[in-house]
Amino acid sequence: MKSFRKELWFNAPTRRAFINITHQVEECLRDSGIKEGFVLVNAMHITASVFINDNESGLHHDFDVWLERLAPHEPVSQYHHNNGEDNADAHLKRQVMGREVVVAVTNGRLDFGPWEQIFYGEFDGRRKKRVLVKIIGE
Numbered sequence: 001m002k003s004f005r006k007e008l009w010f011n012a013p014t015r016r017a018f019i020n021i022t023h024q025v026e027e028c029l030r031d032s033g034i035k036e037g038f039v040l041v042n043a044m045h046i047t048a049s050v051f052i053n054d055n056e057s058g059l060h061h062d063f064d065v066w067l068e069r070l071a072p073h074e075p076v077s078q079y080h081h082n083n084g085e086d087n088a089d090a091h092l093k094r095q096v097m098g099r100e101v102v103v104a105v106t107n108g109r110l111d112f113g114p115w116e117q118i119f120y121g122e123f124d125g126r127r128k129k130r131v132l133v134k135i136i137g138e
Contacts, residue, residue: 004032004135012125018060022117028133035108037137042100047090047124049097090123
């Protein structure tokens with residue numbers, strides 16, 4: 001069995017963002033040479049997420065509005081975590097959206113259902129963060 005590891009780096013200019021990273025993960029898969037196996041894509045920061053869904057701007061807007069209703073950023077004083085920080089809401093949003101995804105690899109391709117793509121969700125942006133891509137298989 002072979003394995004491949006790469007870190008993808010992002011610096012979202014806004015506090016919250018959804019970034020389609022499908023092409024970067026596909027590039028990692030090509031570089032790995034693995035034809036059958038699994039890809040793990042993991043947000044390596046506790047205020048960011050990785051998830052699979054449709055690449056549709058209206059849906060991304062709906063996610064943003066829904067998450068802000070669930071865990072509003074302000075007032076920051078509503079959170080106990082905010083001892084000198086203002087990102088408690090980002091931790092909660094990450095918990096809802098998830099830490100990582102695993103995708104099957106078949107015939108050297110990501111084995112997706114219709115419309116599925118991989119996204120990096122940023123909830124406390126404006127600084128450099130990374131995503132781990134780990135691929136195992138043959």
